[in-house]
Amino acid sequence: MKTAIRYYSKFGHSAQMAEVVGEVAGVKPESVSTPLTDEVDILFIGAGVFLGKVNGSIRDFARTLDPKKVKKVVLFGSSAIIDSPVPQMRKTFEELGFNVAAESFNCRGAMGPVHSGHPDANDLQALRDFAKQILIKKS
Numbered sequence: 001m002k003t004a005i006r007y008y009s010k011f012g013h014s015a016q017m018a019e020v021v022g023e024v025a026g027v028k029p030e031s032v033s034t035p036l037t038d039e040v041d042i043l044f045i046g047a048g049v050f051l052g053k054v055n056g057s058i059r060d061f062a063r064t065l066d067p068k069k070v071k072k073v074v075l076f077g078s079s080a081i082i083d084s085p086v087p088q089m090r091k092t093f094e095e096l097g098f099n100v101a102a103e104s105f106n107c108r109g110a111m112g113p114v115h116s117g118h119p120d121a122n123d124l125q126a127l128r129d130f131a132k133q134i135l136i137k138k139s
C-alpha cells in the first residue's frame, strides 16, 4: 500500500502532527509545496487555522492532484477556536471529486495562552492511534 503525507503548517503544529503520522506509515511527510505525482492509496492531509480559515495552499495543492490517482484522502488538523479545520478541507477535496474518508482526526492547537501546549503528548498519541487504525483497515 502506498501512502503520502502533506501538510500546511503556519506555526509548526501540523508539521509535528505529520511527523507522527509519518512514523506510523513509514513515510516522510512533506509540506504542500512538495508536488505529489505518484499514485497513492492513502493521502493524509493536515492543516491548522489562521483567522478562521485553512490556508489556500491546501486548495492549490489539491488542484494539482488527479482524484483518480488518489484512492482515499484522510484529513487531520488542529485549531484553537473553531471546532476543527477538517470540514473546510473536506469541502475542498470533495468539491474536486476526491474520495475523502469519513474518519478524520482533530485536536486543539494553541493560540497563545488559549489551549497552550497543544498539540500535546496526549493529542499526538491519539493521532498515532488514529493513523494506525486507518492503515490497518486499508492493509
Ligand SMILES: Cc1cc2nc3c(=O)[nH]c(=O)nc-3n(C[C@H](O)[C@H](O)[C@H](O)COP(=O)(O)O)c2cc1C
Residues within 6 Å of the ligand: 008, 009, 010, 011, 012, 013, 014, 015, 047, 048, 049, 050, 051, 052, 053, 078, 079, 080, 081, 082, 083, 108, 109, 110, 111, 112, 118, 119
Ligand atoms: C496568530 C494565530 C492565529 C490563530 N487564529 C485562529 C483562528 O482564527 N481560529 C482557530 O480556530 N484557531 C486559530 N489559531 C490556532 C491555530 O489554528 C493552531 O495553533 C493550529 O494548531 C496551527 O496549526 P499550524 O501550526 O499547523 O498552522 C491561531 C493561532 C495563532 C498563533
